[in-house]
Amino acid sequence: MRESWVNYAERIGSDLHLELSAPGSKRAALIGALREAVRSGRLAPGTRLPPYRSLAADLSVARNTVADAYAELVAEGWLTARQGSGTHVAERARPLGPAVRPKAPAPHPRVRAPRHGPAIRHDLRQGTPDASAFPRTAWLASYRRAVQQAPNEVFGPGDPAGRPELRAALAGYLARARGVRTDPNRIVVCSGFAHALRLLFGGRGRGRGGNNHAGRQILRGPLAVEAYGLPFHRELLAAEGVRTVPLPLDEHGARVDRLARERAVLLTPAHQFPTGGPLHAERRAAVVDWARARGAVVLEDDYDGEFRYDRRPVGALQSLDPERVILIGSVSKSLSPAVRLGWMVLPERYVGGVLAAKGEREAWASVLDQLALADLIVSGAYDRHVRRMRQRYRGRRDRLVAALAERAPHVEVSGVAAGLHAVLRLPPDTERSVVRAAVRQGVGLDGLAEFRHPDSDMPAHEGLVVGYATPSEHAYGAALEALCGALAPGGTRVP
Amino acid sequence: MRESWVNYAERIGSDLHLELSAPGSKRAALIGALREAVRSGRLAPGTRLPPYRSLAADLSVARNTVADAYAELVAEGWLTARQGSGTHVAERARPLGPAVRPKAPAPHPRVRAPRHGPAIRHDLRQGTPDASAFPRTAWLASYRRAVQQAPNEVFGPGDPAGRPELRAALAGYLARARGVRTDPNRIVVCSGFAHALRLLFGGRGRGRGGNNHAGRQILRGPLAVEAYGLPFHRELLAAEGVRTVPLPLDEHGARVDRLARERAVLLTPAHQFPTGGPLHAERRAAVVDWARARGAVVLEDDYDGEFRYDRRPVGALQSLDPERVILIGSVSKSLSPAVRLGWMVLPERYVGGVLAAKGEREAWASVLDQLALADLIVSGAYDRHVRRMRQRYRGRRDRLVAALAERAPHVEVSGVAAGLHAVLRLPPDTERSVVRAAVRQGVGLDGLAEFRHPDSDMPAHEGLVVGYATPSEHAYGAALEALCGALAPGGTRVP
Numbered sequence: 001m002r003e004s005w006v007n008y009a010e011r012i013g014s015d016l017h018l019e020l021s022a023p024g025s026k027r028a029a030l031i032g033a034l035r036e037a038v039r040s041g042r043l044a045p046g047t048r049l050p051p052y053r054s055l056a057a058d059l060s061v062a063r064n065t066v067a068d069a070y071a072e073l074v075a076e077g078w079l080t081a082r083q084g085s086g087t088h089v090a091e092r093a094r095p096l097g098p099a100v101r102p103k104a105p106a107p108h109p110r111v112r113a114p115r116h117g118p119a120i121r122h123d124l125r126q127g128t129p130d131a132s133a134f135p136r137t138a139w140l141a142s143y144r145r146a147v148q149q150a151p152n153e154v155f156g157p158g159d160p161a162g163r164p165e166l167r168a169a170l171a172g173y174l175a176r177a178r179g180v181r182t183d184p185n186r187i188v189v190c191s192g193f194a195h196a197l198r199l200l201f202g203g204r205g206r207g208r209g210g211n212n213h214a215g216r217q218i219l220r221g222p223l224a225v226e227a228y229g230l231p232f233h234r235e236l237l238a239a240e241g242v243r244t245v246p247l248p249l250d251e252h253g254a255r256v257d258r259l260a261r262e263r264a265v266l267l268t269p270a271h272q273f274p275t276g277g278p279l280h281a282e283r284r285a286a287v288v289d290w291a292r293a294r295g296a297v298v299l300e301d302d303y304d305g306e307f308r309y310d311r312r313p314v315g316a317l318q319s320l321d322p323e324r325v326i327l328i329g330s331v332s333k334s335l336s337p338a339v340r341l342g343w344m345v346l347p348e349r350y351v352g353g354v355l356a357a358k359g360e361r362e363a364w365a366s367v368l369d370q371l372a373l374a375d376l377i378v379s380g381a382y383d384r385h386v387r388r389m390r391q392r393y394r395g396r397r398d399r400l401v402a403a404l405a406e407r408a409p410h411v412e413v414s415g416v417a418a419g420l421h422a423v424l425r426l427p428p429d430t431e432r433s434v435v436r437a438a439v440r441q442g443v444g445l446d447g448l449a450e451f452r453h454p455d456s457d458m459p460a461h462e463g464l465v466v467g468y469a470t471p472s473e474h475a476y477g478a479a480l481e482a483l484c485g486a487l488a489p490g491g492t493r494v495p
Numbered sequence: 496m497r498e499s500w501v502n503y504a505e506r507i508g509s510d511l512h513l514e515l516s517a518p519g520s521k522r523a524a525l526i527g528a529l530r531e532a533v534r535s536g537r538l539a540p541g542t543r544l545p546p547y548r549s550l551a552a553d554l555s556v557a558r559n560t561v562a563d564a565y566a567e568l569v570a571e572g573w574l575t576a577r578q579g580s581g582t583h584v585a586e587r588a589r590p591l592g593p594a595v596r597p598k599a600p601a602p603h604p605r606v607r608a609p610r611h612g613p614a615i616r617h618d619l620r621q622g623t624p625d626a627s628a629f630p631r632t633a634w635l636a637s638y639r640r641a642v643q644q645a646p647n648e649v650f651g652p653g654d655p656a657g658r659p660e661l662r663a664a665l666a667g668y669l670a671r672a673r674g675v676r677t678d679p680n681r682i683v684v685c686s687g688f689a690h691a692l693r694l695l696f697g698g699r700g701r702g703r704g705g706n707n708h709a710g711r712q713i714l715r716g717p718l719a720v721e722a723y724g725l726p727f728h729r730e731l732l733a734a735e736g737v738r739t740v741p742l743p744l745d746e747h748g749a750r751v752d753r754l755a756r757e758r759a760v761l762l763t764p765a766h767q768f769p770t771g772g773p774l775h776a777e778r779r780a781a782v783v784d785w786a787r788a789r790g791a792v793v794l795e796d797d798y799d800g801e802f803r804y805d806r807r808p809v810g811a812l813q814s815l816d817p818e819r820v821i822l823i824g825s826v827s828k829s830l831s832p833a834v835r836l837g838w839m840v841l842p843e844r845y846v847g848g849v850l851a852a853k854g855e856r857e858a859w860a861s862v863l864d865q866l867a868l869a870d871l872i873v874s875g876a877y878d879r880h881v882r883r884m885r886q887r888y889r890g891r892r893d894r895l896v897a898a899l900a901e902r903a904p905h906v907e908v909s910g911v912a913a914g915l916h917a918v919l920r921l922p923p924d925t926e927r928s929v930v931r932a933a934v935r936q937g938v939g940l941d942g943l944a945e946f947r948h949p950d951s952d953m954p955a956h957e958g959l960v961v962g963y964a965t966p967s968e969h970a971y972g973a974a975l976e977a978l979c980g981a982l983a984p985g986g987t988r989v990p
Contacts, residue, residue, distance in 0.1 A: 042674055046663075047670075155626040168541070191859050195859070336650040359731075367835070
């Protein structure tokens with residue numbers, strides 16, 4: 001009877017729960033209870049059992065009784081004893097009761113699973129920095145300093161705005177690196193770009209049940225977006241009930257002259273994602289004028305603003321009008337998506353609403369990681385890392401351009417003045433077959449079609465989006481080789 | 496003209512943006528540009544300037560030019576130079592341009608602000624562990640090991656289920672400490688209880704824009720809840736459009752016999768929050784039977800299951816039927832709310848939906864913190880910390896009970912077999928005045944009325960919810976003293 005363990009359980013050392021309801025000697029009862037706990041999975045494989053002494057004390061039995069019980073179960077194969085490391089539950093397939101055993105195992109959807117079939121040997125998908133380049137030593141040094149020096153209140157409930165140390169560090173960093181005009185009180189920390197979108201557009205609650213959160217939604221649709229962009233963002237907005245309206249793109253970026261009755265526009269002004277150019281200066285001014293005239297707001301997705309390889313940095317659009325532009329950034333490209341930290345630089349009128357949407361306390365962004373990032377920025381290590389990575393990615397871009405010039409001269413490369421990806425333009429009606437050829441070469445990448453807004457009526461661009469930051473340094477040469485193989489006239493051959 | 500800096504800016508070392516458009520010598524141009532950057536706030540107070548050498552190289556000017564410019568600005572008070580630590584922007588009030596300066600400063604809502612007016616000198620509000628007891632050394636050791644030993648892929652995009660190391664560690668820990676029956680594939684990591692609720696009940700999107708996320712909502716209302724519970728949870732659910740229906744409470748816990756057509760019920764079976772008792776064994780069985788019969792689901796909020804001070808541990812309700820109960824837990828009480836990690840132990844049929852709701856990649860929980868927590872658990876340090884804190888909180892509970900017996904014998908203490916808070920029952924129509932008296936003593940705490948579901952028709956309980964874990968060890972005695980002062984017959988006097 002399943003209920004029984006609740007009634008008969010006794011707590012023993014290390015929070016172990018065992019049934020001691022079996023009749024007979026204490027030794028037999030303990031053996032039976034432990035065996036049952038292992039068999040049912042309540043004691044998982046690899047779990048270390050408490051030392052004889054403490055279990056004996058907890059159960060008020062002789063130490064020898066516990067030692068005998070352990071020895072018996074080791075003999076039976078339920079437990080293993082290793083000299084010097086105690087007694088553990090044996091590593092074996094752990095049977096689950098019939099109510100629990102799945103009919104078929106439910107595999108997790110694989111992260112970055114190949115979308116087109118074969119295994120990816122060369123990962124050139126966009127959106128990820130070189131994971132092998134994470135500055136472990138600098139990060140650990142900042143993290144250690146931050147945790148050691150933190151006042152006790154850090155370990156209590158957190159301010160939903162984020163730690164003041166991080167907001168101050170970001171205000172300084174964004175001002176000097178991105179030309180952003182703000183102060184720490186206009187910055188709200190979040191766990192990344194998607195979280196920022198959810199905070200701004202979520203919460204269409206009906207306000208029942210005595211709460212006063214009705215109308216918590218801060219921005220409303222329809223939202224203009226670029227005709228090419230991340231499908232994930234469009235899907236997230238659709239799930240929040242926000243309609244997105246595509247703006248066509250041309251060689252100067254998004255056609256902001258097409259903006260009409262939308263209430264907001266989401267842009268990637270520094271480096272259009274994924275096609276690659278900066279928004280033209282006249283359009284930067286025009287979109288801010290539009291927002292002022294219509295009482296609308298511009299969302300600036302500053303996803304790779306740190307990585308520019310030309311002489312002319314493009315500062316944040318936000319500086320044109322801090323009351324009309326929300327700048328959103330994160331460390332996902334500059335540091336790692338494993339550190340779940342991002343930020344919103346907000347016009348004053350939205351700060352209160354965003355904080356209310358986050359809740360009374362910080363429920364998302366790790367407070368210790370926030371302090372570590374603040375230390376990393378203030379110590380200068382963040383700048384050094386970004387500079388080092390900029391150099392590395394610039395080198396990769398140059399190698400990509402050179403390799404294509406030699407091996408696939410018919411392919412036009414664009415969008416390479418900045419960022420972690422390039423677009424290889426292709427002739428009409430070839431994208432699909434080239435993507436297939438790449439897949440056969442074991443190259444993971446996406447065609448431009450993946451990023452096109454389904455409602456867009458602008459002429460389709462064809463091309464490949466090549467994320468040249470993703471491979472580790474030693475794997476990049478082989479990835480380039482495979483890519484060129486797929487693009488070469490004979491690239492459709494299976495190698 | 497605001498647009499100008501985009502056109503004239505030159506990037507200089509350390510990603511500093513400066514306007515070098517001023518006429519005249521390079522030295523004067525640099526001084527003017529730096530002065531303007533500080534004045535406008537683009538260089539924030541405390542920012543360290545690049546070394547002469549690197550700035551000179553970036554700008555193609557002589558090193559002396561930079562040194563002169565810095566010296567001039569130090570003399571003017573814009574910069575400060577400290578021996579051995581370089582040149583920094585002076586710490587002064589930073590003026591913002593008129594477009595940015597707020598008419599009135601927008602203060603952040605204060606975290607845990609006193610709800611009743613005067614300053615809190617003795618914080619006895621529920622919901623927080625002793626922030627001074629965070630195991631900094633053990634956590635840092637686990638974090639360092641985790642980051643040093645992590646394979647590179649850790650720093651790329653994360654699996655939305657959470658790191659396998661953490662899910663395996665949790666499966667083992669929850670089995671032995673809480674009697675939970677699961678395996679790592681049924682566990683999904685999240686950033687805390689509120690995040691779990693949002694993942695389960697959120698996402699009522701209409702599925703426009705070519706996505707297939709429509710119907711992503713995993714559970715639907717109406718949701719039965721306990722008549723006393725956290726208002727924050729009810730508000731969060733209301734914001735997701737979920738109606739909550741209160742279940743009355745009696746001495747055996749929630750009246751689950753009142754469950755009817757609801758599709759789910761949210762319970763705190765180990766230790767009813769806030770009134771304090773465990774759910775009776777018969778009701779544990781009955782609620783699972785109800786869920787089976789109606790195809791419904793039980794949400795088990797295991798918020799303080801680790802902290803029991805009596806001999807009879809109450810195992811997780813989840814073990815009665817892992818296919819009908821979702822167990823939700825976090826480290827917010829056991830470790831710290833600063834570490835934003837929680838978990839859901841799911842019936843198999845919900846795993847896919849929850850992962851889809853989280854998104855293709857981990858967008859929330861810090862992957863490095865996940866690895867650190869896995870190490871903390873596997874190394875045994877987590878158990879040691881929980882045991883240490885259990886002892887400490889048990890001692891505080893005993894001191895609370897003893898102090899009240901002596902100083903306020905008319906007050907009945909309940910709910911103290913477990914958890915981090917006690918309920919002090921009060922005679923009818925006294926709660927409000929006693930809370931006021933406590934506030935006058937500088938004691939922060941809440942009355943039971945704060946937690947009552949507005950739709951509940953059960954008779955109101957009156958009492959105080961006293962969080963005895965919140966103060967640091969050395970502050971606890973004074974907090975008890977002040978509390979007793981407020982409860983004593985003469986407690987309404989201002990001290």
